[in-house]
Amino acid sequence: MKKPATHIGTCQACGNVQKLPNGVLSNHGYTKEWGFFNGTCPGAKRAPLEQSCRYVKECIENAQLTIEDIRKQVEEVRQSVSPTVTIQVFVGRKAGGWIWVKGEVNFETKLVSYSVSGQEKSLSLYDLSASQGTKEEIVKKINGRFAESLEKNIVNFERYIAWQQKRIANWAPRELKPV
Numbered sequence: 260m261k262k263p264a265t266h267i268g269t270c271q272a273c274g275n276v277q278k279l280p281n282g283v284l285s286n287h288g289y290t291k292e293w294g295f296f297n298g299t300c301p302g303a304k305r306a307p308l309e310q311s312c313r314y315v316k317e318c319i320e321n322a323q324l325t326i327e328d329i330r331k332q333v334e335e336v337r338q339s340v341s342p343t344v345t346i347q348v349f350v351g352r353k354a355g356g357w358i359w360v361k362g363e364v365n366f367e368t369k370l371v372s373y374s375v376s377g378q379e380k381s382l383s384l385y386d387l388s389a390s391q392g393t394k395e396e397i398v399k400k401i402n403g404r405f406a407e408s409l410e411k412n413i414v415n416f417e418r419y420i421a422w423q424q425k426r427i428a429n430w431a432p433r434e435l436k437p438v
C-alpha cells in the first residue's frame with residue numbers, strides 16, 4: 260500500500276524538492292540547471308538529502324567517471340584522421356533539434372554523407388566551412404567542433420560535482436518539512 264506523503268524532501272541527485280510517498284522522492288525530471296542529463300532523475304525512489312547523502316557520493320563518482328570517458332573521447336576525436344567524422348545536423352525540433360551524427364567524407368565530391376532515421380543525406384564541405392586544406396586538415400576541422408562541444412559537457416559535469424561536494428561538505432541529518 261502506498262502511504263500518502265506527509266513530508267517533502269530534497270533530491271540527492273538534482274536538488275529538486277519533491278513529496279516523499281513512502282519516505283522516498285517521487286518521480287521527477289532533472290531541474291533545468293542540470294539540463295545536460297536526460298530523462299527521469301535517478302534520485303527518485305531514494306531517501307532525501309535531509310536523511311542521507313550516500314547517493315550524492317555515488318553521483319559525484321559517476322560524474323567523475325563520465326568526465327574521464329568524455330576526455331578519452333575528446334582525445335580520440337581530435338587525433339582521428341579517418342574520413343568517418345562527426346557532424347551536427349538539424350533533424351527537426353521533435354526529433355531532438357541539433358544532433359551529432361557520424362558521416363563519411365568524400366574528398367572527390369566534397370560531400371559528407373550521413374543517415375538520419377534510415378534516410379541518406381549529405382552536407383557539402385562548404386556548408387561545414389571545411390572545404391580547404393589537406394584531407395587530414397579537413398577531417399580535423401570538422402571533428403574539432405565535435406570535440407569542443409564534448410569539452411563543454413566536461414565543464415557542465417565539473418560544475419555539477421562542485422555543487423554536489425558543497426552539499427555534502429558539512430552534511431548532517433535535518434528535519435523534513437511537512438507537506
Ligand SMILES: [Zn+2]
Binds near residue numbers: 273274275289
Ligand atoms: Zn532529482
